[in-house]
Amino acid sequence: MKFDTIVLGAGIVGVSIAVHLQKLGRSVALVDRKRPGLETSFGNAGLLQREGVYPYALPRDISTWMHYAKNDSIDVHYHRDALPALAPFLWAYWRNSEPAKHAAIARQYATLIEHCVTEHEVLAREAGVTALLKPTGWIKVFHTNAAQDDEARDAERWHREFGVHYTLLDPATLQRTEPYLDPSLVGGLHYTDAVSVNDPGALVAGYAVYFERLGGRFFNGDATTLAEDGNGWRVMTQEGQVNASTAVIALGPWAKDVTAALGYRLPLAVKRGYHMHYTPQPGTVLNHPVLDVDNGFLLAPMARGIRLTTGVELAERDAPKTPVQLLRAEPVARTLFPLGERVDDEPWMGRRPCTPDMMPIIGPAPRHKNMWFAFGHAHHGLTLGAVTGRLIASMMTGEEPFIDTTPFRADRFAA
Structure with missing residues (x-):
C-alpha cells in the first residue's frame, strides 16, 4: 500500500x-x-473564533495567581503532582504573556485567524456540511460592569488593530437576544464575525x-x-x-x-478540558454560545443538547479524569440558564496541545x-x-x- x-x-x-x-x-x-x-x-466550544487574534495568555497579576492558587475555581484547576514537570513550560508561557511580547505574537497569529471562517466555509461547502456552521457569533455575558468594561476595551482595540467586529449589549438588548438568561446580568458583548458549529x-x-x-x-x-x-x-x-x-x-x-x-x-504541553450535555428546560432555548466571564464557563447549543464546557486543567496528559470543574460549574450554570437533565453518562475529557x-x-x-x-x-x-x-x-x-x-x-x- x-x-x-x-x-x-x-x-x-x-x-x-x-x-x-x-x-x-x-x-x-x-x-x-x-x-x-x-x-x-x-x-470543544464549537467556535470558529474570528475574533481570537490574541491567543490565550497566562495571567501575570498577583491577585489572579493568588485566586488560582486556592485551586477551587471553575476556569482553572491543577494537579499538584504535575506542576514540577510543567514548570519549564509555564515559565516560558509566563514570559511570552508579557504585554509587549503578547502583542507581537498577536500580530503574527492574526494572519492565521483572519482566514479561519472563510477557509472552513470552503471545505464545508465542498463536503456538503454547511448546515453544521451557524453564523450567529457568540456572546460574553457579565455580572459586573467592571468585567464588561474590561472586555469592551479589548474588543475595541482588536477592532482597530485587526478588524474584529462586535456589538455591546445592554441588559434589555441581551434579554431580547437571549430571553432565558439570568435577568440580573448587567450586559453582554456579541462577537459577530465568529461562526458556531453545533456538532464539531x-x-x-x-x-x-x-x-x-x-x-x-x-x-x-x-x-x-x-x-x-x-x-x-x-x-x-x-x-x-x-x-x-x-x-x-x-x-x-x-x-x-x-x-x-x-x-x-519541542516544548509541548497539554491543557485538559471537560464537557457535559444537558437538555434545556421545556419551552426554553439558547440561541448563541454564551461565556459567563465572571465565573469562567461556557454554554453552547449543540445537536446533543446544551454543552457546558470548562476552562483549563493543568495535569499530566494521561492522568485519570478529575472533572471537579464541571461539578463546580453546574450549579452556577443553572442560575445562568435553565438547564434540565444531564444527557451524557459521564463527562467527556479532551486535551489541548499547547506551545x-x-x-x-x-x-x-x-x-x-x-x-x-x-x-x-x-x-x-x-x-x-x-x-x-x-x-x-x-x-x-x-x-x-x-x-x-x-x-x-x-x-x-x-x-
Whole structure:
C-alpha cells in the first residue's frame, strides 16, 4: 500500500490537511487509532473564533495567581503532582504573556485567524456540511460592569488593530437576544464575525467523508510505529504496512510521542478540558454560545443538547479524569440558564496541545526533509484546522502559501 503522503492524526487539523492534499492530486493515507473527529476535535466550544487574534495568555497579576492558587475555581484547576514537570513550560508561557511580547505574537497569529471562517466555509461547502456552521457569533455575558468594561476595551482595540467586529449589549438588548438568561446580568458583548458549529465531531467526520470521496483512504493504525523507510516513511495499520514518500504529524496532544522518537525536543504541553450535555428546560432555548466571564464557563447549543464546557486543567496528559470543574460549574450554570437533565453518562475529557508562545507549529520538520509538522493549536484547533490544512498542502506541493508561515515553523524553538 503505497501513497504520496501519510497524515498521522484524524482530528480537524489532520483531516483538513488530508483533504487539501488530495484536492491537489496527492494520494493520501490518513492514519489514526480512532475514526476521524473522536478525540480532541470532538469536545470543544464549537467556535470558529474570528475574533481570537490574541491567543490565550497566562495571567501575570498577583491577585489572579493568588485566586488560582486556592485551586477551587471553575476556569482553572491543577494537579499538584504535575506542576514540577510543567514548570519549564509555564515559565516560558509566563514570559511570552508579557504585554509587549503578547502583542507581537498577536500580530503574527492574526494572519492565521483572519482566514479561519472563510477557509472552513470552503471545505464545508465542498463536503456538503454547511448546515453544521451557524453564523450567529457568540456572546460574553457579565455580572459586573467592571468585567464588561474590561472586555469592551479589548474588543475595541482588536477592532482597530485587526478588524474584529462586535456589538455591546445592554441588559434589555441581551434579554431580547437571549430571553432565558439570568435577568440580573448587567450586559453582554456579541462577537459577530465568529461562526458556531453545533456538532464539531460531525464536522470533522463530514470532511473525512469528503476526503474519501476524493480518493483518499483512512486506516486504523498506530502512529508510534512510524519509521523511516529508505527515502520515505512507513507505518503499521490494521490492514498492513502503509508506505509513503512524505509524512505529516498532526497528532495534537500525542505529537510529542512521535517527534521525541525522531529526536526532536519541542516544548509541548497539554491543557485538559471537560464537557457535559444537558437538555434545556421545556419551552426554553439558547440561541448563541454564551461565556459567563465572571465565573469562567461556557454554554453552547449543540445537536446533543446544551454543552457546558470548562476552562483549563493543568495535569499530566494521561492522568485519570478529575472533572471537579464541571461539578463546580453546574450549579452556577443553572442560575445562568435553565438547564434540565444531564444527557451524557459521564463527562467527556479532551486535551489541548499547547506551545509556550501560544502559536501552533506549522511547517517542515527541521531535520527531515520529507516530514511536516502541524500541531500545537491549543484552544484554536477547530478554529484553525482548515487554515492549517491549506497551508501545509501548499508548502508540500510547492505552491506559495497565502500567508507568511515563518513565525510558525518548528525551528523557532531549539528543536
